[in-house]
Amino acid sequence: MAQYSRISGSVGLITLKSPPVNALSAVVRQGIVDTVEKALSDPKVKSVVICGQNGIFCGGADIKEFAGNMSGPPLVPIIHAIEAANKPMVAAIEGIALGGGLELALGCHYRVAHAKARLGLPEVTLGLLPAAGGSQRLPRLIGVPAALDLITTGRHVTAAEALQLGIVDQVTDHKTVDVAVKLALSVAGKPLDARRISTYLCPPLSALDPLFEEVMQKVRQRARGAIAPIACVQAVRAAAALPYAQGMEREKELMATLFTSGQARALQYSFFAQRAVSKWSTPSGARWDTSTPRPVHKVAVIGLGTMGRGIAVALAQAGLSVVTVEPQEKQLMEAKQAVSGMLERGAKKRGVAPPLNNITYNSNIQAVADVDLVIEAVFEDMALKKKVFQQLSVVCKPGTFLCTNTSALDVDQLASQTRTPELVVGMHFFAPANVMKLLEVVYGPRSSPQALATAMQLGKKIGKVSVAVGNCRGFVGNRMLKPYIEQAFFLLEEGATPELVDRALEEFGFSMGIFKVSDLSGLDVGWRVRKGDGLAEPRATGQSARIREGRRYSPLGDLLCEQGRFGQKTGRGWYQYSKPGGREPSSDPWFHSFLKEYRAKHGLVPRAIDHQEVLERCLYALINEGFRILEDGIAAGPEDIDVIYLFGYGWPSYRGGPMFYAGMVGLPKVLDRLEHYYQAHPDVPYLQPCTLLRRLVASGSPPVHKWREVIKKLHSQL
Numbered sequence: 001m002a003q004y005s006r007i008s009g010s011v012g013l014i015t016l017k018s019p020p021v022n023a024l025s026a027v028v029r030q031g032i033v034d035t036v037e038k039a040l041s042d043p044k045v046k047s048v049v050i051c052g053q054n055g056i057f058c059g060g061a062d063i064k065e066f067a068g069n070m071s072g073p074p075l076v077p078i079i080h081a082i083e084a085a086n087k088p089m090v091a092a093i094e095g096i097a098l099g100g101g102l103e104l105a106l107g108c109h110y111r112v113a114h115a116k117a118r119l120g121l122p123e124v125t126l127g128l129l130p131a132a133g134g135s136q137r138l139p140r141l142i143g144v145p146a147a148l149d150l151i152t153t154g155r156h157v158t159a160a161e162a163l164q165l166g167i168v169d170q171v172t173d174h175k176t177v178d179v180a181v182k183l184a185l186s187v188a189g190k191p192l193d194a195r196r197i198s199t200y201l202c203p204p205l206s207a208l209d210p211l212f213e214e215v216m217q218k219v220r221q222r223a224r225g226a227i228a229p230i231a232c233v234q235a236v237r238a239a240a241a242l243p244y245a246q247g248m249e250r251e252k253e254l255m256a257t258l259f260t261s262g263q264a265r266a267l268q269y270s271f272f273a274q275r276a277v278s279k280w281s282t283p284s285g286a287r288w289d290t291s292t293p294r295p296v297h298k299v300a301v302i303g304l305g306t307m308g309r310g311i312a313v314a315l316a317q318a319g320l321s322v323v324t325v326e327p328q329e330k331q332l333m334e335a336k337q338a339v340s341g342m343l344e345r346g347a348k349k350r351g352v353a354p355p356l357n358n359i360t361y362n363s364n365i366q367a368v369a370d371v372d373l374v375i376e377a378v379f380e381d382m383a384l385k386k387k388v389f390q391q392l393s394v395v396c397k398p399g400t401f402l403c404t405n406t407s408a409l410d411v412d413q414l415a416s417q418t419r420t421p422e423l424v425v426g427m428h429f430f431a432p433a434n435v436m437k438l439l440e441v442v443y444g445p446r447s448s449p450q451a452l453a454t455a456m457q458l459g460k461k462i463g464k465v466s467v468a469v470g471n472c473r474g475f476v477g478n479r480m481l482k483p484y485i486e487q488a489f490f491l492l493e494e495g496a497t498p499e500l501v502d503r504a505l506e507e508f509g510f511s512m513g514i515f516k517v518s519d520l521s522g523l524d525v526g527w528r529v530r531k532g533d534g535l536a537e538p539r540a541t542g543q544s545a546r547i548r549e550g551r552r553y554s555p556l557g558d559l560l561c562e563q564g565r566f567g568q569k570t571g572r573g574w575y576q577y578s579k580p581g582g583r584e585p586s587s588d589p590w591f592h593s594f595l596k597e598y599r600a601k602h603g604l605v606p607r608a609i610d611h612q613e614v615l616e617r618c619l620y621a622l623i624n625e626g627f628r629i630l631e632d633g634i635a636a637g638p639e640d641i642d643v644i645y646l647f648g649y650g651w652p653s654y655r656g657g658p659m660f661y662a663g664m665v666g667l668p669k670v671l672d673r674l675e676h677y678y679q680a681h682p683d684v685p686y687l688q689p690c691t692l693l694r695r696l697v698a699s700g701s702p703p704v705h706k707w708r709e710v711i712k713k714l715h716s717q718l
């Protein structure tokens with residue numbers, strides 16, 4: 001709703017009231033219509049201030065409404081009426097003015113912002129464009145290049161930048177509404193024609209066509225298949241080339257296409273999924289709202305390899321006191337230099353002082369005696385990690401949370417090395433740990449709700465999207481990766497090339513195909529794991545070389561590793577590079593003849609494989625494992641899996657995550673194709689459709705937000 005009052009004798013005050021972010025729901029829009037009418041018809045009112053309750057101006061359109069039938073008065077005519085008003089309208093912006101919120105403010109004649117406010121048009125991140133005049137008013141106000149930047153990226157700007165760009169007229173440290181009222185009093189009765197942004201022409205630019213061509217090319221490259229950024233450029237182009245009314249027609253037309261697109265649905269789903277995962281629960285009944293985290297001020301990081309360094313930087317940048325431990329002196333010195341460099345570069349980017357003093361460097365584990373929480377990040381070796389946990393259990397003060405950054409090992413086994421298994425959880429960071437947003441927080445059967453809540457809260461504090469997951473080999477992300485990679489290997493055996501597989505995945509929207517990723521992260525990583533599992537042993541040729549434990553196995557990765565081809569670091573892998581450490585992959589004739597020989601040796605007759613088969617086999621195998629994870633209760637819901645893939649594995653955001661994507665494709669189709677491929681490859685258990693998928697299809701393939709009900713039923717029957 002919107003509340004109306006009259007203050008300072010002649011100022012009408014309209015307050016948007018719709019917690020938590022004063023989104024422009026149908027009720028709020030109706031409230032604005034009613035209160036503006038009141039203010040304009042009240043002869044005592046000479047000017048009007050619009051503000052939001054609780055220090056928040058407005059978070060934009062109510063995204064929840066987009067999924068249903070839109071009712072209530074539309075926003076565009078409301079903003080037109082405000083701009084056309086014959087009394088000065090002043091927006092008092094506190095907290096945020098985003099999307100429709102900023103568009104509402106742009107319809108006002110004046111804008112005052114609090115120094116801590118953030119403004120932006122983030123519609124593009126929801127698969128939309130600013131369609132309440134934002135794409136037409138902003139370029140007229142601040143010029144085409146600046147508007148293109150804000151609208152195509154959706155980035156938020158500070159009040160100071162907004163002032164510099166000309167989006168707001170005034171920035172204040174004081175009570176924004178008071179300052180806005182003062183301004184409203186001072187401009188009452190003054191002419192308003194020059195304050196109506198829709199009447200402006202975009203500031204002229206000499207070479208409009210080349211500018212738009214260049215921008216469009218850049219945006220297309222960055223968008224990798226996303227349609228909203230392209231539509232944003234087209235809308236701004238209309239602002240630059242057409243009169244306002246025609247520009248608004250174009251804005252509406254472009255929005256209509258985006259609004260009903262699957263991409264917008266996917267991006268809006270992921271907005272809510274990201275928020276849903278913070279409301280975690282576990283099968284044992286622990287929940288985010290009944291578990292109290294303990295405050296954490298001082299954190300230890302054990303091991304200063306690549307991961308440990310990134311974790312230490314992330315913690316220090318969030319203002320935590322960090323105690324690092326690395327027993328090898330040489331490694332410790334190198335790490336200190338590297339971490340300081342990372343902190344300095346990060347601080348320079350953000351224009352702040354580097355938090356160098358937040359970190360101490362130690363070679364003795366005794367240094368962690370008084371920390372609140374430890375993150376172990378030593379080499380991925382169970383025996384070594386067990387030893388560290390035994391030491392931590394003795395050294396740390398009672399009550400210290402003990403966390404491991406393992407990417408796949410059994411958290412429960414580590415917990416059993418300590419006297420306090422209830423204080424042990426996994427905190428699985430993704431490299432580079434100071435950059436990547438994802439954190440898997442892994443609870444074991446003995447982890448206490450408080451330990452889980454504390455790790456989740458710490459993740460939030462350091463800016464991560466944290467997802468609580470159960471303990472199993474590979475947790476959620478890496479467990480699902482296994483069938484995906486396995487299919488990619490099999491496709492090579494059957495006739496595909498790394499180039500073909502990668503192209504199909506990149507056209508789908510991944511920034512890199514699986515073989516390029518494998519070269520980047522190092523083929524030796526998986527090889528070590530397979531050797532540990534007793535899989536990667538040289539075998540005889542013929543059928544038995546490609547079978548392990550009764551199931552199909554491809555030794556291709558092992559054979560490359562035996563040749564010392566570890567990927568980028570050795571200059572050779574699935575591709576070749578100009579030198580060890582080179583980054584640009586190119587097709588490798590050696591690999592192609594090796595593959596030919598390999599197929600011949602194993603009696604494999606290559607066949608033509610198209611992009612559709614690559615996508616179906618790789619992605620549906622991964623999705624099938626996602627369903628198994630839900631079945632096993634390792635992830636609480638499909639949103640958890642999707643958020644993990646969106647933030648940790650480069651899944652294209654406009655496809656919503658693997659589980660959402662399965663729903664978009666249609667569960668019956670996913671089931672049918674898995675059945676088809678399983679029939680063709682009965683020795684590949686990952687292709688066998690799992691019970692939950694079958695159950696969902698049998699229940700009429702409900703939308704993704706209803707899956708939890710089916711999962712619950714399935715669990716109750718097990």
Ligand SMILES: CC(C)(COP(=O)(O)OP(=O)(O)OC[C@H]1O[C@@H](n2cnc3c(N)ncnc32)[C@H](O)[C@@H]1OP(=O)(O)O)[C@@H](O)C(=O)NCCC(=O)NCCSC(=O)C[C@@H](O)CCCCCCCCCCCCC(=O)O
Pocket residue numbers: 020021023059060061062063064070075076096098099100101103122123126128129130131132134255256259260272275276
């Ligand atoms: C605002 C934030 C920055 C706050 O962040 P913070 O971390 O503090 O808190 P949370 O993110 O956890 O949020 C708290 C809480 O609030 C919910 N929420 C936040 N924003 C919204 C919102 N805009 N709508 C609804 N709900 C919101 C959030 O879900 C949390 O809820 P919970 O239950 O979990 O507690 C941050 O939240 C943020 O960034 N929000 C999003 C801001 C944003 O993107 N705004 C833009 C919205 S889109 C928009 O404004 C569009 C406009 O251009 C107007 C367009 C008008 C035309 C529309 C209709 C055209 C139809 C044409 C169709 C024709 C087709 C046909 O022919 O049929």
